[in-house]
Amino acid sequence: MSAQESSWDDLRLVLSILRGGGLSGASRLMNINHTTVLRRLNIVEERLGVHLFERTPTGYTPTAAGEEMADVAARVEESVTTLERRIAGRDVGLTGTVRCATVDTLAEYFLAPHIAAFHDAYPGIVVELAVSERVVNLTQRDADVAIRPTDHPPEALVGRRLGHVASAVYGSPSYLDAAGDVADLENHRWLAFDESLAGTSMGRWMRTHHPAANVVMRSNILTVLLAGARAGVGIAVLPCFVAELDEDLRRLTPVIPDLRTSLWILTHRDTRRSARVRAFMDFMASRIRAESAILACEPEPGTLP
Template sequence: MNAQLANWDDLRVFLAVARAGSLSGAARSLGVNHSTVFRRIAGLEETMGVRLFERLPTGYVLTAAGEETLGIVERIEEDVTTLDRTVTGQDLRLSGTVRITAIDMLAFWLLPDHLARFRESYPGIEVEIVVGNEALDLSRRETDLALRIGNTPPETLVGRRVGRLHFAVYGAPEYCASHPNTDLSTHDWIGFDSAHAPLTREVEKLVPGIRPAIRSNSVACAVRLAKAGLGLAVLPCAIADLKPDLIRAAELPGVFGLDLWLLTHEDLRHTARIRAVLEFLTPALTESLQVVRRSSDLQTNKLHPSA
């Protein structure tokens, strides 16, 4: 095996294929096309003089040499990302790119107005938003900052609790008017998949044995489905209370809520551009949630008891 001429870019492609188990999955994670991944893997195998993958109908499976290579390359990856974080952490320039990951509802409704004002104050910092439910790995520099919902953030990350998202049951005015019964088990429900397990658990506690008429992995989609009159949904008050075509139909027992965190990796917390985003967004998001919470307290139950 001749690994001396293998470069890090080729090894990154190798890691992506090993983790995805397919060329298409690796291409998506790397943001390149299928043929590029194919060429890079073929070139790496030729350079190293060994076959790293078995090409099976079900996907790419590591050979014995590939398994051995994977362990070594993962250690190299850890060293490279540690070096990257260490160097980036000493960067004092208020310029460059800061990558933020957030789920769709936060990226669509909470971040835009604040980022517009941030750009006025820091025109040299380019913000890149990655929207998705997947928890990107900050230790591998897949993202610089993460806006995450949950009451127990990962211990490996540092950051700020910016507030608490409170949830309630919402529906379209037309739907609530045509379904006035306060027995929530009689209603159609919009549910969530496993990506939003805490919300799913709350709905099941509120209406035991419920089988939603429709499900989504996206809170933004659930908002749209509720607005279309497809049923009731548990939604964040910070978003749903601001929608004129949604009304709060019922409260959740115990005032259910989830903490909102703005997190980064410890090695990056002193990077000037990342610290600038962190320090700007923290009070801005906190104030947004407090304002909405104050207005939310004035909302009343819109479902009426059946005759």
């Protein structure tokens, strides 16, 4: 290993310990075990002749030297990531991989036929789906493209609005039959996002409109709430494009205006020059816009078009 490689490994180690709050967090970030992190930290500190972290009962606190080293590491990391994005953006071939970040409901219930059609058109491009309710960091190349509901896409990204995603409250026929004539939604059992997603539109809507709701189950994955609603655990806010086609669910409310969210396809300004990214975005945008009425629940069931 060259001296340059060794120096970057040292910088990345210190930055990971700082970001992870200690050895365990760093081991997860670097995908190495706890013992290896400790051994490498001891080697770096011995070679430099300084302590980079103070070991405390609550974790690892960086010393002045540790903070300075982590600051340099963050700048190097940003430079390397920017270079990678620019190089990827110059790609002119229609082969390779496009990593697309999206939410679980779109991945499981909507995107698969469109990805199949994309593969038929571009057989040399492999699509990787990264599924998470959280917004991934395209600036750090966690993904090349994001397809997700948001009303506030990050300013650093570019893309197109593809339509809107509508949501309403649903429950299973078995649960609703057992609950009887309960007109006030507040008196039902509810399924909701956990605290990690309290800042989402659904989390805010629950706090505003049903602050005293009897929440009996929480999750950070929407399809888990969907499964709970289907099984009769309680009622939940769900995307109409999923729930309307499910015979095990019954709608309790009209489409909720506050939860009508724009759907975007996004990429980073540098990555958009990649031929395969551009091909994927153009193809998926065309396909998804053609089915925008399904996502927006237009016209609503039971109404005239």
